[in-house]
Amino acid sequence: MMEGFTPILLLDMGLLAMLVVVAFAVVRLRSLFAIVMLQGVYSLLSAAWFVSLDAVDVAFTEAAVGAGISTVLMLGAMLLTEREAKPVPFQKQLGPLFIVTIVALAMFYAVGDMPAFGDALSPANSYVGADYIAATKNDIILPNVVTAVLASYRSFDTFGEVVVVYMAGLGILLLLGLNGNAGKWRAKPNGQNITGRKNTAEQREDKP
Amino acid sequence: MTAIFEHFNFVVVIVLMMTGLFVVFATQNMIKKLVGLSVFQTSVFLLYISLSKVSGGQPPIIDKKDLHGASYPADGGYDAAPDSAYQAAEVLYSNPLPHVLILTAIVVGVATLAIGLALVVRVREVYGTIEDDEINKIDYNENLEGVAR
Numbered sequence: 001m002m003e004g005f006t007p008i009l010l011l012d013m014g015l016l017a018m019l020v021v022v023a024f025a026v027v028r029l030r031s032l033f034a035i036v037m038l039q040g041v042y043s044l045l046s047a048a049w050f051v052s053l054d055a056v057d058v059a060f061t062e063a064a065v066g067a068g069i070s071t072v073l074m075l076g077a078m079l080l081t082e083r084e085a086k087p088v089p090f091q092k093q094l095g096p097l098f099i100v101t102i103v104a105l106a107m108f109y110a111v112g113d114m115p116a117f118g119d120a121l122s123p124a125n126s127y128v129g130a131d132y133i134a135a136t137k138n139d140i141i142l143p144n145v146v147t148a149v150l151a152s153y154r155s156f157d158t159f160g161e162v163v164v165v166y167m168a169g170l171g172i173l174l175l176l177g178l179n180g181n182a183g184k185w186r187a188k189p190n191g192q193n194i195t196g197r198k199n200t201a202e203q204r205e206d207k208p
Numbered sequence: 209m210t211a212i213f214e215h216f217n218f219v220v221v222i223v224l225m226m227t228g229l230f231v232v233f234a235t236q237n238m239i240k241k242l243v244g245l246s247v248f249q250t251s252v253f254l255l256y257i258s259l260s261k262v263s264g265g266q267p268p269i270i271d272k273k274d275l276h277g278a279s280y281p282a283d284g285g286y287d288a289a290p291d292s293a294y295q296a297a298e299v300l301y302s303n304p305l306p307h308v309l310i311l312t313a314i315v316v317g318v319a320t321l322a323i324g325l326a327l328v329v330r331v332r333e334v335y336g337t338i339e340d341d342e343i344n345k346i347d348y349n350e351n352l353e354g355v356a357r
Binding site for chain 1: 214215216217218219220222223225226227228229230231233234235236237238239240242243244246247250251253254257258259260261262263264265266267268269270271272300301302303304305306307308310311312314315316317318319320321322323325326327328329330332333334336337339
């Protein structure tokens with residue numbers, strides 16, 4: 001396998017190494033602004049790797065939607081809520097760490113059964129994908145196979161996706177309203193005035 | 209060792225996925241949880257797209273000399289492909305199907321993320337905090353769940 005060591009492979013590994021560093025930084029950091037921006041960096045790095053993996057359409061969608069719109073949405077939500085995450089005590093991280101380790105080991109066990117990276121004859125790459133490439137040449141005048149599948153062969157799927165986006169927009173309108181008061185309004189459930197973090201401790205002392 | 213080298217994409221993607229999952233499990237802050245979910249989701253995209261890579265392939269945009277019935281001008285507009293390497297050999301494309309799936313998943317992902325963030329803003333309006341454990345405490349103290357005690 002060492003004879004297959006090319007500059008592209010070096011690029012792939014460099015991008016993956018940067019992705020790992022960014023993901024670990026998200027775990028360690030507490031400033032929400034930094035975390036949200038690192039999420040944008042993560043999306044942009046994965047978009048760069050998508051270009052290397054020949055998925056150009058996915059790359060520019062990820063760069064626009066993942067690194068652009070998601071970051072803007074998260075920054076907006078952060079501005080309406082808080083700027084800093086509370087530190088989590090170490091003993092509360094042990095349980096999640098245990099679960100994550102078990103799941104990772106199970107997945108590593110399955111890695112040996114997966115096709116090698118770049119295998120043209122793997123089951124995923126052999127049948128349907130090749131058929132779509134062959135059919136697009138004759139059926140559809142557009143040379144881009146991804147566009148052909150998305151907008152023609154599987155257009156109902158894409159229509160469903162548009163419906164999902166519409167439902168999400170409707171849900172946000174119903175949750176936050178249009179009066180521009182989102183995040184500033186204070187609710188009083190059951191007529192009680194819940195004042196939040198500052199007064200939580202003294203409220204707790206009031207009640208037995 | 210060769211097996212790990214041939215499957216390096218899976219190994220790294222599993223590490224990235226588990227990092228995202230750990231953030232979702234371990235943090236109390238809801239916005240950080242959503243960032244962890246987003247990292248997890250992007251890692252799943254990486255898994256799918258790395259499966260579709262064919263080494264030596266090119267993006268699934270059909271080469272102009274492969275197109276039949278195309279309305280491109282026969283001369284002018286573009287010149288004949290200068291690289292002779294592809295002239296005889298059949299052009300190899302990466303698998304377009306995972307790309308289509310992930311394009312849909314990216315857009316659906318940002319829709320669900322937006323709904324999640326709107327819920328976080330609403331939670332903050334009611335509780336004044338977005339930390340999970342503090343919300344549980346307030347729930348208990350104010351009896352917001354309506355449990356008879």
